[in-house]
Amino acid sequence: MANKDIGPRVRIPKKLKKGDVFEVKTLVSHDMESGQRPDKKTGKKIPRDIIKRLRVTYNGKQVLDADWHPAVSANPFTSFYVVAEASGSMDFTWTDDSGAMFTKSVKIKVG
Numbered sequence: 725m726a727n728k729d730i731g732p733r734v735r736i737p738k739k740l741k742k743g744d745v746f747e748v749k750t751l752v753s754h755d756m757e758s759g760q761r762p763d764k765k766t767g768k769k770i771p772r773d774i775i776k777r778l779r780v781t782y783n784g785k786q787v788l789d790a791d792w793h794p795a796v797s798a799n800p801f802t803s804f805y806v807v808a809e810a811s812g813s814m815d816f817t818w819t820d821d822s823g824a825m826f827t828k829s830v831k832i833k834v835g
Contacts, residue, residue, distance in 0.1 A: 758794035783812035
């Protein structure tokens with residue numbers, strides 16, 4: 725899966741003031757195969773292939789560390805809230821079962 729592109733998308737407000745609480749929304753494209761379904765052609769179980777962790781930092785400070793499990797739906801959407809402290813970057817890292825990491829960084833402007 726290391727060559728897979730999960731197409732991470734992140735949405736944050738364009739205008740923020742210091743102290744604002746804002747919503748962060750993420751969406752990735754991934755089948756999130758649980759390892760429980762049989763292959764229709766062979767009858768064998770399809771191997772588990774999920775994104776198992778999402779970590780988010782804001783200016784180097786961790787703001788989210790989520791462990792995901794096979795029950796998470798395909799193309800997982802995540803939403804959480806953060807307090808706008810200062811301009812900088814918010815960095816996202818998704819890790820899958822094979823240890824492959826997918827990253828996205830967004831710039832945050834606090835006026």
